[in-house]
Amino acid sequence: xxxxxxxxxxxxxxxxxxxxxxxxxxxxxxxxxxxxxxxxxxxxxxxxxxxxxxxxxxxxxxxxxxxxxxxxxxxxxxxxxxxxxxxxxxxxxxxxxxxxxxxxxxxxxxxx
Amino acid sequence: xxxxxxxxxxxxxxxxxxxxxxxxxxxxxxxxxxxxxxxxxxxxxxxxxxxxxxxxxxxxxxxxxxxxxxxxxxxxxxxxxxxxxxxxxxxxxxxxxxxxxxxxxxxxxxxx
Numbered sequence: 001x002x003x004x005x006x007x008x009x010x011x012x013x014x015x016x017x018x019x020x021x022x023x024x025x026x027x028x029x030x031x032x033x034x035x036x037x038x039x040x041x042x043x044x045x046x047x048x049x050x051x052x053x054x055x056x057x058x059x060x061x062x063x064x065x066x067x068x069x070x071x072x073x074x075x076x077x078x079x080x081x082x083x084x085x086x087x088x089x090x091x092x093x094x095x096x097x098x099x100x101x102x103x104x105x106x107x108x109x110x111x112x
Numbered sequence: 113x114x115x116x117x118x119x120x121x122x123x124x125x126x127x128x129x130x131x132x133x134x135x136x137x138x139x140x141x142x143x144x145x146x147x148x149x150x151x152x153x154x155x156x157x158x159x160x161x162x163x164x165x166x167x168x169x170x171x172x173x174x175x176x177x178x179x180x181x182x183x184x185x186x187x188x189x190x191x192x193x194x195x196x197x198x199x200x201x202x203x204x205x206x207x208x209x210x211x212x213x214x215x216x217x218x219x220x221x222x223x224x
Contacts, residue, residue, distance in 0.1 A: 041157075048207055048214040049157065092157055100173045101159040 006104035012112040019080040023093035037096035044089040114138040116215035134191040134208030141189035150204035198222045
């Protein structure tokens with residue numbers, strides 16, 4: 001199975017600050033069709049995960065441009081600028097290129 | 113608005129069965145692949161099974177193959193997960209999910 005390693009495990013950020021989360025894959029996430037199925041989710045406390053970014057860098061409907069995704073191959077990054085209180089929770093990367101789908105271990109974003 | 117509402121969870125003894133349902137609304141159910149994803153208490157996310165829009169193709173993680181069956185009724189816009197021979201390690205919140213969103217989840221506890 002593809003292993004996704006997220007770092008850091010936790011992040012302490014001040015309101016208005018910037019956060020960066022890394023997701024590294026044990027193998028390339030480029031599908032045979034040329035697409036890269038690496039997505040980012042946020043799970044707020046007591047809620048189900050919500051999609052933020054799909055296919056590396058595309059913001060899902062309603063997601064503010066404070067959230068941006070980048071990367072290729074095996075290395076991917078989620079950046080959150082101007083952190084707001086509603087951004088707190090656990091961030092997960094998910095790969096859907098290879099079966100079985102696998103998630104990263106999560107990164108908990110907390111306020112400093 | 114996309115809505116996914118899971119039901120059917122509860123406490124069940126090891127070796128017994130349970131069937132989860134997920135009622136979908138707010139989108140054309142028959143156009144989308146559907147998925148079950150679970151989260152053990154205080155743990156990360158784990159993909160369980162997927163089904164194609166028509167229901168003709170299904171996919172499972174190895175640990176549930178032969179025990180779980182994913183199915184759908186497009187006329188009723190409902191997704192199912194039949195879980196047989198349940199084990200303690202199946203204890204988790206089970207989420208119904210599609211590209212457009214996730215349900216709030218339903219808890220399954222396997223314990224004697």
